[in-house]
Structure formats: C-alpha cells, structure tokens
Amino acid sequence: MLQQALDIPTYDDVVAAHARIAPHVRRTPVLVSEALNRLTGAELFFKCENFQEPGAFKVRGACNAVFSLSDEAARRGVATHSSGNHALSLAYAAQRRGIPCTVVMPRTAPQAKKDAVLGYGGRIVECAPSTSSREATFAEVQAETGAEFVHPYNDPRVIAGQGTCSRELVEQVEGLDAVIAPIGGGGMISGCCLTLSTIAPGVKIYAAEPEQADDAARSLKAGRIIADDAPETIADGLKVPLKERTWHFVSRYVTDILTCSEQEIVDAMKLSWKRLRIVMEPSCAPPLATILKNPDVFRGRRVGVIITGGNVDLDRLPWIKT
Amino acid sequence: MLQQALDIPTYDDVVAAHARIAPHVRRTPVLVSEALNRLTGAELFFKCENFQEPGAFKVRGACNAVFSLSDEAARRGVATHSSGNHALSLAYAAQRRGIPCTVVMPRTAPQAKKDAVLGYGGRIVECAPSTSSREATFAEVQAETGAEFVHPYNDPRVIAGQGTCSRELVEQVEGLDAVIAPIGGGGMISGCCLTLSTIAPGVKIYAAEPEQADDAARSLKAGRIIADDAPETIADGLKVPLKERTWHFVSRYVTDILTCSEQEIVDAMKLSWKRLRIVMEPSCAPPLATILKNPDVFRGRRVGVIITGGNVDLDRLPWIKT
Numbered sequence: 001m002l003q004q005a006l007d008i009p010t011y012d013d014v015v016a017a018h019a020r021i022a023p024h025v026r027r028t029p030v031l032v033s034e035a036l037n038r039l040t041g042a043e044l045f046f047k048c049e050n051f052q053e054p055g056a057f058k059v060r061g062a063c064n065a066v067f068s069l070s071d072e073a074a075r076r077g078v079a080t081h082s083s084g085n086h087a088l089s090l091a092y093a094a095q096r097r098g099i100p101c102t103v104v105m106p107r108t109a110p111q112a113k114k115d116a117v118l119g120y121g122g123r124i125v126e127c128a129p130s131t132s133s134r135e136a137t138f139a140e141v142q143a144e145t146g147a148e149f150v151h152p153y154n155d156p157r158v159i160a161g162q163g164t165c166s167r168e169l170v171e172q173v174e175g176l177d178a179v180i181a182p183i184g185g186g187g188m189i190s191g192c193c194l195t196l197s198t199i200a201p202g203v204k205i206y207a208a209e210p211e212q213a214d215d216a217a218r219s220l221k222a223g224r225i226i227a228d229d230a231p232e233t234i235a236d237g238l239k240v241p242l243k244e245r246t247w248h249f250v251s252r253y254v255t256d257i258l259t260c261s262e263q264e265i266v267d268a269m270k271l272s273w274k275r276l277r278i279v280m281e282p283s284c285a286p287p288l289a290t291i292l293k294n295p296d297v298f299r300g301r302r303v304g305v306i307i308t309g310g311n312v313d314l315d316r317l318p319w320i321k322t
Numbered sequence: 323m324l325q326q327a328l329d330i331p332t333y334d335d336v337v338a339a340h341a342r343i344a345p346h347v348r349r350t351p352v353l354v355s356e357a358l359n360r361l362t363g364a365e366l367f368f369k370c371e372n373f374q375e376p377g378a379f380k381v382r383g384a385c386n387a388v389f390s391l392s393d394e395a396a397r398r399g400v401a402t403h404s405s406g407n408h409a410l411s412l413a414y415a416a417q418r419r420g421i422p423c424t425v426v427m428p429r430t431a432p433q434a435k436k437d438a439v440l441g442y443g444g445r446i447v448e449c450a451p452s453t454s455s456r457e458a459t460f461a462e463v464q465a466e467t468g469a470e471f472v473h474p475y476n477d478p479r480v481i482a483g484q485g486t487c488s489r490e491l492v493e494q495v496e497g498l499d500a501v502i503a504p505i506g507g508g509g510m511i512s513g514c515c516l517t518l519s520t521i522a523p524g525v526k527i528y529a530a531e532p533e534q535a536d537d538a539a540r541s542l543k544a545g546r547i548i549a550d551d552a553p554e555t556i557a558d559g560l561k562v563p564l565k566e567r568t569w570h571f572v573s574r575y576v577t578d579i580l581t582c583s584e585q586e587i588v589d590a591m592k593l594s595w596k597r598l599r600i601v602m603e604p605s606c607a608p609p610l611a612t613i614l615k616n617p618d619v620f621r622g623r624r625v626g627v628i629i630t631g632g633n634v635d636l637d638r639l640p641w642i643k644t
Contacts, residue, residue: 270636
C-alpha cells in the first residue's frame, strides 16, 4: 500500500498541530508517585491528559482537525460518530471555533455523554445501536449539512494532534526509556509512534489493552488488522478496532502490546486514584496494570505513562457495590 | 502579648524553609477549569497540594520541622498527636531523614490513617479518645524518647513551611486578587498570611470553613479565640481550634472567613472531582463551596484556591449510598 495513498501524517504535521492547538489545549502536568515507583520498581511519569478541559487527550486531535479547516469548510461544520471522549472533544473544539458540530450517537449512549456534548453546544442525532443504522444516519447528516467528517482516530489531522502529547512529555521528562499508553483504535499510540520515532527514537513504545478486547495485540502478532466484533470490557474507550492509518504506525513502531484482566484494570484504576489522587477512567488503567504484571519489562526504567481521560460516572465506581 | 514571646516566624523563615524542604516536597501544579470559571464568574487557580507524596500540604511544615533539627535532637526523633494528615506527613518527613517518629493516636482513628503512618515507618501509640488520655500518653512518649514535639500547626517551623505553598502560587499565577484556603487550626492560612502580607500585600486572604465547625469565623468576629468543644463535620481536617500563633496571623491578615453547609461541602467536593478530575478530601471543599455561595465577593477576580489534601477512603464516598 502506498504511504501517499493513505495520507500518513509526518512529524512536521505534529509541530504545526502543536502551534495550531496551543491556544485551545493545555500543556498538562506530569505527576509522579514514590509509592507506585516502589511497587513497580520503575520510575513512572504520568502525563495527565485527564486534566484537559473536556477531560481527554482527544481534544488535541479534535482541535487540530477543527482549526485546520478553511473558513469555507468550517462554516459547514464538523461531524462524527462516537459515544465517547472524541464526541465531546470535537464539540468543544467546534464551540471554540464557533462552528456547528453534529454527533451521531446510539440512542443507548449514557445520558452523561450526551449531556457533555450538548454542554459544549454540539448537536446529537440519535441512531439505533448498530453499525448499519449509524452509517445510514451519518450519511444523512453529511448530505444535509456538508459537514467535515472527523474520524475519532483514522484521520491524519487527529493522529498529528495526538502526537503533540508525547512531544510535551519528552520535553517535560528527561531520559525516558519507554512510553506506554492504552490502545483502542490506536490514535494516541500512533501519535506517540509518529513523534517518538522522529525526535526520540531510542524510547520504546508499549501499548496496553484489556484481555477482553485484545484485538490490537492479536493484530500485532498476526501482522494484519484483526477487528473484534463487539468486545466487552469495563475499559469502554478501548473497544474499537485499529484502522489502516493507525495500523501503519502500530505495525512499524510498537515494541509490544500487553494485556490485563478486568479485575487488574479495576485494581490499577483504584490504585491510581489512591496514590496519584487523580480521577481517571477505566480505559486509562491498562498501562499501570500491565506494568505491575510485567515487572521485568519495566524495572529500573524511566517510563512515561499516558493518562488518557478522566470522564467517569462518579455515582458508579467499579469497586463500590451500590 | 509580645511577638517575641510567641516565636512568630518571619518571611525569611519561609524562604529558608523553602530551600530546606525543596528536595523532599513537590512544587505542585496549578489546575484550572473553564467550567468552574463559568459557574463562579471568577478565574480560579487550584494549587493541588493533594499531589504531595503523602497527599497533603502538611508535608511542607513537617519537613521544615524535621530537617531544621540539629543532628543531636534529630537522633531522639519527633513526636506528635494527630489522627490526620499531619501524622502521616511527619512520619514521611522523619523517614526521609532516617529518624524515629512516634504518633499518639486515639484507638478509634480509622485503620487507613494508622496504616499510612505505619507505611512511612512511624510508630503509633494508642490512647483513649479523650484529651486527657491523649495528653497523658503523649507526656509518657516524650519522657521515654526525648522526642521533639511537632505540633500540627501551632509551631513556627510548621507555619513557615506552610508559607512556601502560597509563595509558589504567586510565582505560578500572575496578578492574583485573592487566595482562599480551608481553615481548621489555621496552619495553611497562617502560612498564606505570612507570605502574602510580605510579597503580595495586595492579595486578599479568605478562609473557608464548615458552618458546623465555624469557630474560626466566630473567633474573627469576636476578636479572640473561640474553641469549640467537639464540632461534627464531614470536613474532619477542620475540626481543630485556632491556637495563639495561628490566631496571630488570622486576626491580622484575613479579610473574611466564609462558611458553608455540609451538603454544600459534599456538592463542591463532587463538582471538583468531576471538573478538575482530582481526588480531594471533604476538608478541601469549603473554598469552592463558599465561592459558589458568595459570587459577589469573587466575581471577576483571579482567585488562588488551595487544595489541601487528597487522602480519601475511596470505598466510602459521601455522595454514594452503599
């Protein structure tokens, strides 16, 4: 497959993205914990993307996509299908540019996610919870509005935007040996691959995912994209499959994809809340869970850990029986 | 009363403390939230002391006290009575210096607090949950060990240490109009008074406390320390009364002490978790609760808000019925 045909972003695109999104996105802090370092035998540096205004790294890619539109394209607005952090991040970015944003969401999506999109001025068009309904509904939205489609991860502008996160991380922490992030569709990991392979090629890149949604790990082993039909995991941000642009990066630059059980996800999530005193989603927990599970891989190393998001239903925590 | 007799710290002591504790204490980040700014009409800057390793600003004063001891005094160790963040912060500081730390704690203190002290190598001596038992037990500990008593707040070394927090805050945020922090015994507020009255005298200082433990507000009004017997509030760090050294600062430099209800505390706590994505204690919530309650006081102002601690029992959150 030709790289050109796929429109693969370059590190120059990351640098341009960083300048473009700087007024809209936070340079998030890096937290450390002596307790977690002792527990893992590694030196961990947690890059807290949960502190972005819409609560997730997704705002980087969304802002890059929205603010790189021509004025004419921008007037028609943006659209996406997502029931997660990409939806509210895109609505947030569109609101900051003052353009319309339409999100196609399954009727069954949690009300809290719908409220967040509406809170940022987004419009929600509901569909049935099936791929065919989503695609048909989305086609209608596009035909009606002419809005620019911004895919949650299989989009060069989005990948370049996510690449700004690891660029900050290597500026904030000297001498990193490795970076680890959760992998769902692979947008964040692809951004890490793009940036680190260019400016810090000695830094190893690990991805972490739930055993119950281990399609990326199986893909890496098989040498081709394996898309699960409908995986079930508490880490709901990590259910989606790789696509060709993220596979481009994952297949070339990721050292390994490690997996963990549902219980290990919940335990690592609670441990992070306790020791880092941050609110983070279940989808952020696989990196710490897999570091704890594979101490030999990380012992003695300086490891950047991307905390991807912090939008949690505070009324229902997985370790509290209500 | 002569200032000399009270051994009131000066800003030079804060500067010396800052250099002394720098290797042991974090320069914590300042977080912002557009959502909370919109809600309050103010510009809020949250100084996150919950990200200190032992989870509270108390580590500043504790480290200053421990690391300013002579080698001879240090060998005899330190001791305190506390069932809260001061106890584990002092144990943490002592562990870093490699000296003994004894904490007198009521038998009824939560196991989690005991475990935290033990986890930092501290020794716990239990007493009955009464002032007389605590004092008798503490006298025995001191007679036996010769340990240096480090009071949770009525100690010049502790107040000077806490003063380093607002020193960082004014370096991190330009043009602050006000700073607000919770008030219990007044250690953090006294540190703010000491520092801000010297280096940023235009910054107004507010304190916030629960209506159900409003002894500081009543003291300020009365012009003398009023100590409540045994106030009941979810903000358990704010139950203790002012003492003469903290009264010295509070009575001279605090513009106002604002109060809020128990429900307002829980609501502000949950709102902070949701919007800032941080884990913070009920005792941290009165500042945001009172800002929400008194919009006219803070509207249009740049306000530093000290988040004092993040040691929470994650199995029992006040907004979740279990």
